Amino acid sequence: MSQASLHVLQTCPFCWKVRGLIEHLGLDVDEVQVNAMRTKKELAFTNGWNKVPVFTDNGGEVVVDSTPIMMYIDEKYNSSGLSKNSGDERFDNMLAHIDEVWKRATIPILYGSLGAALSTTRKVSKLEKFGFFSRRLYAWAGFPIMWGIIAKKRVKKDGRTPKKLWHDLLTEYTSSFEGEAFFGGTEPNLVDFAAFGYMRSISPFKQFKVLEEHKDGMTWYNLMKQQLK
Ligand SMILES: N[C@@H](CCC(=O)N[C@@H](CS)C(=O)NCC(=O)O)C(=O)O
Missing domain, CATH: 3.40.30.10 (Glutaredoxin)
Incomplete structure (x- = not known):
């Protein structure tokens, strides 16, 4: 072992x-x-x-x-405790949806405006492991690529502001709880942990405050945080 x-x-x-x-x-x-x-x-x-x-x-x-x-x-x-419902249409469809749609929402919020792209690129260059020169190169060359090319294309294609996009995703997700605290019911399941991961990946960046304005989304997010040991 x-x-x-x-x-x-x-x-x-x-x-x-x-x-x-x-x-x-x-x-x-x-x-x-x-x-x-x-x-x-x-x-x-x-x-x-x-x-x-x-x-x-x-x-x-x-x-x-x-x-x-x-x-x-x-x-x-x-013992597959979080994926007991895997195979059910509700579980499988939501997991596939999260993986497809939430994944695409991270770049617009982090790099969708000039200011956001600059601060995100700086922060990424600090958090990631780079060589001495590539860290400096990334901090300056990364942002025009992420903002000017990739994020612009995505925001345009979606048609919504990154804030509206995230708020729509959180409203849609929390509305699917059928009156419970989590998608999984009274306890979270694997779908909740997938969604939580995408949202939490924004948390080191200052744009997270845009997500914090979504009340139901944050209620769920904070309950998810309490699930960590
Ligand atoms: N579908 C994969 C996607 C993983 C992925 O795209 N990871 C990126 C980082 S966010 C990566 O490793 N990129 C390096 C590369 O493509 O060379 C997953 O869910 O794990």
């Missing part, structure tokens, strides 16, 4: 999904921070996947892709 590990980039939303689950279950997992400019090299053991998160369990089994990793961890260390 060896020590279980999770290879991450500090600001990657997919890594936050898995992190929340690990914290909730109180598992002993080493976090390995990958150098953002050397993912290919440092993740060579993934046979071409080359993306974070990557989970290696205590038997040396390597699992990739955040949602399959969450399912794997829940099954192996938690």
Whole structure:
């Protein structure tokens, strides 16, 4: 048996999904921070996947892709307690929806305006592991790419402001609780942890205050925070 590990980039939303689950279950997992400019090299053991998160369990089994990793961890260390409803239409559809739509909402809020893009890029350059020169290069060259090319295209395609987009997502999500505190009912399930991960990945950045203006969303978010050990 060896020590279980999770290879991450500090600001990657997919890594936050898995992190929340690990914290909730109180598992002993080493976090390995990958150098953002050397993912290919440092993740060579993934046979071409080359993306974070990557989970290696205590038997040396390597699992990739955040949602399959969450399912794997829940099954192996938690008797599938958070995914009992996997296979039900309501569970599967919401999980697929979160993975498709919430994922696309992170870039517009973080990089959708010039000011946001500048502060996000600076913060990312501080939080991630880079080499001496690539950190400086990223802080200055990253933002015109993220803001000017990627985020602009996404905001235009969606048609809503990043704030409206997030508030719509949170309203839609919390309205699906059928009067309970979580999507999972009185207790959260794996779908809640997936959604929580995407939202929590915004929390180190100052734009999080835009999400804090959504009352029901924050009620759920704060209850989710209490689920962590
Ligand atoms: N579907 C994957 C997406 C993972 C992903 O795109 N991770 C990004 C970081 S946020 C990455 O590792 N990018 C490095 C690369 O593509 O070289 C998941 O859910 O885990």
